Amino acid sequence: MSEESENNHIVLEARGVTKHFAVRRNARDLVARTRRTVHAVDDASLELRRGTVTALVGESGSGKSTVARLLAQLYPLTSGEIHLNGQPVKAGRGRSFRSYVRRVQLIFQDPFASLNPVHTVRYHLTRSLKIHDRAGNGEAELEQNLTALLNRVQLTPPHQYLDKFPHELSGGQRQRVAIARALGADPQVLLADEPVSMLDVSIRLGVLNLLKDLKDRLHLAILYITHDIASARYFADTTLVMYAGRIVEGGDSETVTQRPAHPYTQLLIASAPHPDRSGAEEEPEENGTGEPPSLIDPPAGCRFHPRCPQAMERCRTELPPRFDLADGQWAACWLYDGTGTARTDDHQKEAAK
């Protein structure tokens, strides 16, 4: 039971995190003295717990990768706070950044680009171990640590891989090396930004199962960023759905995928390929067409309202807060006003504006 409670410990938390990117001004902006910004992420709050996988699902351009980069402290925040083990952190550069990175590691989408083509696997892993002071004393210990890392990501026998260059490895093997490199820091949190979408379909599950195994054995808190909601159901304990820079729904993965509350999540699930539907000719009714809005000038109110089949007058003007539903599920949608209780969090102030 003690492990259970330990697993509920929140390792990394984002509170009302917002990121706006400035748009380069053109002549017209200079004359009109306007400053345009891309509202990449607005008021995102999430918790990563020890030993659990949290999935962040969204279309391209929804801001999900920006969230990962903000959590990795690669960008400064526009507003909001990031807490690591309950302490607010604001990593700058240099020493403080490095000590942050030691605990929060990021895995990128493209293992063909994230490994240096002129260096061997040994070099990549040694560097990670040395930078994070885990290389041990002397050659023998280093060798031992390297072998342990490769064993952990199931690249066995390790001596076969240590002196290989990235081009000699397949996509799946490269991604495993990238994961091993992240584990070299012995992190508490792993931020995985679409870790399998560049891999061949038959090997994707192998990598996901590896991450699952690492979560169980090393009690990592994993943020799994994906556009594939079916894989979120398979792999993640908790799922958050992001649309146009805002997190619109969250809850237990099974609940979110089986009983989606937000109309956007419903659209996403109805759109996913569904082999059982073939032949039966029962097309899902048109539930929302069109495309995500421009984030330079996002729609007022709920950002999904221009596409939402159930949009009400209120949706056009007022930003919906989080409404808590049963079983820990919540949705930012006015449909649930009255059925649940609105949270009056601090970061909902913007809603009032």
Add this chain to the structure above:
Amino acid sequence: MSEPVLTISGLNVDYGTGADAVYALRDIDLTLHRGEVLGLAGESGSGKSTLAYAVTRLLSPPGVITGGQVHYHQRDGRALDLLALSAAELRAFRWQELSIVFQGAMNSLNPVYTVHNQLTDVLQAHRPEMKKADRTARARELLSLVGISPDRLGAYPHQLSGGMRQRVMIAMALALEPEIVIMDEPTTALDVVMQRQILRQLVRLREELGFSVVFITHDISLLIEFSDRIAIMYGGRIVEQAGASEIYRDPRHPYSAGLLHSFPALHGPRRELSGIPGSPPHLSSMPSGCAFHPRCAKKVEGCDTHVPVLAAPDADGSRSVACWLHHEAPAPAARA
């Protein structure tokens, strides 16, 4: 089943010549019937795009067609040998009879021309007798066919979203009402919502216009939903061919089964899935015998030495599979 519109038999494609040649496609036998959606599934390096390029004679060096035949069957019953067409005949054939939507098609539009310009260009080249006003009218019609408002005719590609550019490409492929449309990963760059909208539209258009579609993708769950028949490729060969629901309910080749188990389901019970161990082979180091045998859990004696022949596993002959599990023990006469 309706009459065939495209038959491919014994097609072989190499990359490079002489001792450096690697086999990209081996002994491809495939028939596309009129009005059907044929799905072509496979991972990277399986040869699915090479097949599309070879059939349209777009294969650029070092790709060489080293053998086999591709016949196009016209409505009047005459067969056209595509591999023997001259350059001029080929130009007339492409787009008129067979068009192709390329992978990453949304980036295939010319950024400095308007949509109007690019849509009417096709008509101008193939229907020189058409009047300018008629061409514009046809372009407007095409845009509304794929669900874009005709006012966007004057737009440049950068003014359209990815999904709209993809639709423009599809409109262009349909401009001359071809008999066959080949779609090479038409929606992989798009989000699921847009993907479904475009595919639904395509299925509707096919019903209206009656063309046949070759749909190439790695996403087998999408194929099962949208195609009539599926051919699964691995290591440059077709390993299984059957109706979409047959593949889904009863895959015969261990690779097809593995591929189906690589996609987590969104509905139904949550199962522990395993994917397929190992990784797809590289063209330059293709395993001997059945290319899948190093990754196969069900391999039997002979799989590593004899290439299985694509043949019907049961008597009815509606499907075929290339696996020794379903055929007589490796025969010495197996095609190498």
